[in-house]
Amino acid sequence: MTTPRPIVCSSRVLAAVLATGTLLTTAACSDADNSASAGSKTAAAAVAQTESPTSTPTSTTTSPTASPTSSPTSSPGATLSETGARNALITSADLEGDWTQADKPQTWRDSLLVGEVDVAAFLSGKSDAPDCQQLIDSLYDETLLGTPSGASALNGFEQGDSRLLYQVAAYEKADLDESMKSLRSLPDTCDQFTVTGGDNGDRTVQVVEMSLPEEGDARQGMTVTVKGDSGGQPVTLTLDVAVVQIGANAITVTNGGLDGADHDATTAAVEQGTPRLQAVLAGRTPTPTPSGIE
Template structure:
């Protein structure tokens, strides 16, 4: 059942946060985070300068592995832009360095690091819950992603509770908890839930943000799903499963095509039984000798060798290679 009051509440809260964000002065030492350019569906991020000559995933292939609206349901549509709560509630300082690293990574959505090949990103808005979902997929260094996932797991345990001081001096309480992802989802995975609560223009508000990171071979996907009025608890896992399924299908197709190029179809002549080939040679030998003798007899009589005899003589010459 749809909840239209969530939409009205969302509009009011976003308006209040937009006013707060208008007063924000950019902090050069803080990551920028989700760009406004992400409002265009299936935009691509530029590859790293150190990308290999033959990346595992190109930008075009990465786009084909992105989530689609059909994967999410009728309540979702292409995003209209970055939600203002990103700057209003996630951009701030903490008094604990390890928790600052976690907050910065979540705010900038920079959990995977620099891509080593093609990458693409898309976003969706949920008008029922007033939530927003962002999905990024690309080629990355496998060892680097695994190290980042381990570090992320450590920070989840370390930063269960901390305080965020926003750019306007407001303080917000933050809670972090792990999000269990299916054990068969990709080759490695890590999920978390961040809840940021506090006073927003005189009203108590709480942002719930899920983050799921999954590695598949040398590729990885990052999904964030958050909103000010709660989120669908099942949407994060279901979206991650749909995205990884699409990515795995793409990689399987890519591997099959690569194997076909390495192992082209063999020449049918090479598939013949060597024993049968030898028997055929033995059968042809007597006729070849007779043809040769006939040609010699013709030459002795002063007659030119017939064309049929010449072709038979050439056929008796064994091939250069079997």
């Protein structure tokens, strides 16, 4: 019987084998007749193959892709046109309740008779605080956010003793940002103040913040209550004021009357109106197209 010869590894061959990170002892070690140099060449070739640049990477980076259901709601640099502003207006179909479209709502600040109360005269007066004066002056007006610098459109609705004024307008972006900042402070700075002058004596005004749906880039809501006398009778006028900003454009809603403010209608106006304006700014025509708007 022939006794098998032991496998012998020289120190140089063993070092080369360890460098490959493998256990190729049968390829790297030989009996005494194999030279150590041959084992070194085998190990070196294995190392070279492992470090080859053509080897496949173990991980890949995938570029982010947009969800097939996502799409931009508006173009950041979009300019609101007069036609676009009119198309972005809501209609009575967008509101809950029995709202009907009103004629010439742009005249409401000058003359608005609700029942036997002249709301325009009831809101006329003076406040000692400039910010509070701006608020009371702009109720049922088109200047709550200042004078628009671009296109502007207005629509009004009636339901019983309530009136809803809806405006879409373009502004200078920096001015609009400042106006939004000022609005956010009103529930604190004008939480309660007095309006004097006019034919209605002193009126007490309270401003309370109200929540709005998460629409647009920024938003601010508040409920304004004005209490006083008109024609010798006590009157309480309650109005929701809601503003939604989209870039350099904004939606403004003033809604309420002598029977309180219909918060559901305010919410509906914001929820239905914001995507309409976003569609217009993205170059699309909202559907259904507003009706009855001149």
